[in-house]
Amino acid sequence: MRLLLLADTHVPKRAKVLPVEVWEQVDAADVVVHAGDWVTPDLLDELEQRAAQLVAVWGNNDGPELRRRLPEVARVELDGMRWGVVHETGAKQRREERMRAAYPDLDVLVFGHSHIPWDTEHEGLRLLNPGSPTDRRRQPYCTYLTCTVAGGALSEVTLHRIGA
Template sequence: MRLLLMSDTHLPRRAKVLPPQLLAEVPRADVVIHAGDWVDTATLDLLESRAQRLIGVYGNNDGPPLRARLPEVASVELGGLRFGVVHETGPAQGRERRCAARFPDLDVLVFGHSHIPWDSVSEDGRLRLLNPGSPTDRRRQPYCTYLTADVEAGHLTGVEVHRLPRHR
């Protein structure tokens, strides 16, 4: 099962459109996960129309129209793994411990907010934390980014950060 993970698209504030490289990945993924801060409903509509399956949550920059259509936290079983999606997880310091305590039944937590790609595991090895960064707003990062991964026989494999050229 092929996964495409993104967050913090912030359209049309940070860019006018999603990067072509990212859009090309959408129909190739079995599941697209968006961890919030869409900003506009047009991006949600676009991904719903192109994705085989879309799982998303709202973020702190998402207003009432998006909050009416998306949950704050999503949970789903994919290929034998229990995934959660949330926008904010708080400061980097202590993130693994906090998230393992908050989400004791998950195997993988996808989050956003910081625009910083993140891949770590809780101290007990139970919870994998993934942040795809942002495909449109790199902030202090050298590149805009998104993630892909595969679920094979109940295991998350091939997690890859993809760098995007800067665009508007």
């Protein structure tokens, strides 16, 4: 099972559209995960139509319609792994310990908010932040993640740099 992980797209606030490269990844993915900060529902509408499966949450920049349509926290089982998605996880200090305590039943937690890619593991919880494909902020590149889930295992976690 091939996954595409996105967050902080901020369309059309930071970019008019998602980069073509990201849409190609949407088409290739079995599951698209979006960890919030859509800004307007238009991109959600497009992804709901185009993605084979979408797992998504709202973020702090998302208004009433997105909050009505999406949960604050999403949970899904993907090929034997328990996944969670949330926008904010708080400060980076002790993030792993806080998230393990907050989500004791998960194998993987995807989050956003910081626009900073993150990939760590703590006591069996893998934490992944794909960064942003449209707003690099203080990062050198806009980014997203892809990975594979098979037989209850996560593999091929790859950070992609747009324009690198």
